[in-house]
Amino acid sequence: MSKGNDSRKHQNTANMKVVEGSYAVAHAVMCCRPDVISAYPITPQTHIVENLSQMVADGELDSEFLTVDSEFSALSVLIGASACGARSYSSTTSQGLALMYEVLYNVSGMRLPIVMNVANRALGAPLNIWNDQQDSIGARDVGWLQIYVEDVQEAVDATLQAYKIAEDAEIRTPIMVCMDGFILTHVYEPVELLDKELAKEFLPAFKPADILDPAHPKTFGAFADPSTYTEFRYQQFEAQQKALEKIELVAREFEETFGRNYGGLIDSYHAEDAEIVLLTMGSVIGTIKDAIDAMRSEGKRVGLIKVRSYRPFPILALRKALKDASVIAVIEKDVSIGNEAGLVTDLKAAFYNSSIRIPIIGFTAGLGGRDITIKDIRKIVEKAEAARKGIKSEFEFLNLREEIL
Amino acid sequence: MEIKAGSLVDPCSTRKTLTGAWRTFVPVVDQEKCIKCSLCEIYCPEGCIHQEEGLFVPDLDYCKGCSVCAHECPRMAITMVLEEK
Numbered sequence: 001m002s003k004g005n006d007s008r009k010h011q012n013t014a015n016m017k018v019v020e021g022s023y024a025v026a027h028a029v030m031c032c033r034p035d036v037i038s039a040y041p042i043t044p045q046t047h048i049v050e051n052l053s054q055m056v057a058d059g060e061l062d063s064e065f066l067t068v069d070s071e072f073s074a075l076s077v078l079i080g081a082s083a084c085g086a087r088s089y090s091s092t093t094s095q096g097l098a099l100m101y102e103v104l105y106n107v108s109g110m111r112l113p114i115v116m117n118v119a120n121r122a123l124g125a126p127l128n129i130w131n132d133q134q135d136s137i138g139a140r141d142v143g144w145l146q147i148y149v150e151d152v153q154e155a156v157d158a159t160l161q162a163y164k165i166a167e168d169a170e171i172r173t174p175i176m177v178c179m180d181g182f183i184l185t186h187v188y189e190p191v192e193l194l195d196k197e198l199a200k201e202f203l204p205a206f207k208p209a210d211i212l213d214p215a216h217p218k219t220f221g222a223f224a225d226p227s228t229y230t231e232f233r234y235q236q237f238e239a240q241q242k243a244l245e246k247i248e249l250v251a252r253e254f255e256e257t258f259g260r261n262y263g264g265l266i267d268s269y270h271a272e273d274a275e276i277v278l279l280t281m282g283s284v285i286g287t288i289k290d291a292i293d294a295m296r297s298e299g300k301r302v303g304l305i306k307v308r309s310y311r312p313f314p315i316l317a318l319r320k321a322l323k324d325a326s327v328i329a330v331i332e333k334d335v336s337i338g339n340e341a342g343l344v345t346d347l348k349a350a351f352y353n354s355s356i357r358i359p360i361i362g363f364t365a366g367l368g369g370r371d372i373t374i375k376d377i378r379k380i381v382e383k384a385e386a387a388r389k390g391i392k393s394e395f396e397f398l399n400l401r402e403e404i405l
Numbered sequence: 406m407e408i409k410a411g412s413l414v415d416p417c418s419t420r421k422t423l424t425g426a427w428r429t430f431v432p433v434v435d436q437e438k439c440i441k442c443s444l445c446e447i448y449c450p451e452g453c454i455h456q457e458e459g460l461f462v463p464d465l466d467y468c469k470g471c472s473v474c475a476h477e478c479p480r481m482a483i484t485m486v487l488e489e490k
Contacts, residue, residue: 111411172410210413222414225426228406235410 016190021152022047028156031199035086038066038077042096044181045119071096075103082112085211094121108143110221113166121181122368130369131181132333137342145175148281180283240312265314274303277325291377315350329384365398428470430485438482445474
């Protein structure tokens, strides 16, 4: 975990290239050598799969690229491919992820280690193509692991890490690598692209113990009546618990090979001595770090905890990292209509049966692409400061435009 | 029986995976009334009624308790009885 100086990145500037986020991710996918790619284009994911399609057409990437009629088909195709022992990849967002919903459960239930980049986007209605994280937070219970990245470099690195985690014999669980749509998919940023040979060493070939093979017939995802269904769910639950350790381990192994580390389950920025701790996921972290720098220079003890792994939810790591805070403010780009929002509810649940009694307030912000500014972060910090003396509002929509209601 | 992650099974798994667990009513055959017409065996959608030593007997490892046999029996020799497990 970083101490707050951002030295963790160790990007080698000599190897850096200024590329679009989507290209950087597509390049990372190429370095993972997927056997089968299937996807349906949808904004803002389109550039990722367009780039992959180009790489296949140019002979740079030896993959079967299957064009399909829908996201439902895209992921269904990968069930067959992955069960046959093919390393499989897809990417989607928003309505596309929603259309995959049924298939998401089949993939995780059959324990197929598919990796998918989710270019986070709002869901309609009302129609909106901009960024928030409602799509993947809404799919938090489907049995996939979920990693949220902060910038393009982390999206690249997390994609390679994802296959190593997912394909581990003890884990065998699909992963969504979630990156904010447009903010990360369409930004041009200096990135150190992965070295193909190093990636090959880091991620060996996918060799599952059981595959679909006509010579040795098997059924994946067979019928389970009430006498065994619970145990299959328990096995998935147990695999996610094991993933808590595996995610940390793979982050360390990645650092040994590539020199970059983003934390495993969580990361922190000036959190060690912070009184006011902000907790969030995704690209807003860049803005928050700038806001923290400014407030630190004014003597305010503000810090950040970034949740990198949302599923499995890192309960123990969060308790450890947050136990000395005076107040916690959760900022997230989703809302659980009818009950606050995903991250704040999960955090409160993580603390309830512990000795930690810190005021926690939650903010839903940045919905449908509304910018979250440094001014907004300052406003949240002010509200958090006030909450130390007593919570007035446990959960609110940040910058709600009451004048148009 | 040990389960395998991903609900992964080898062929012929239903020989081991018994599917009678969801039954609520169990067919009880009154062999005195039975005229051996074999309609129950013919109509059973699970194909799990067989003649054993001349008598028609439902295989309760697979019988779902649907009562088709009781409905089709011309002599009303089959009664569906609530099964408490």
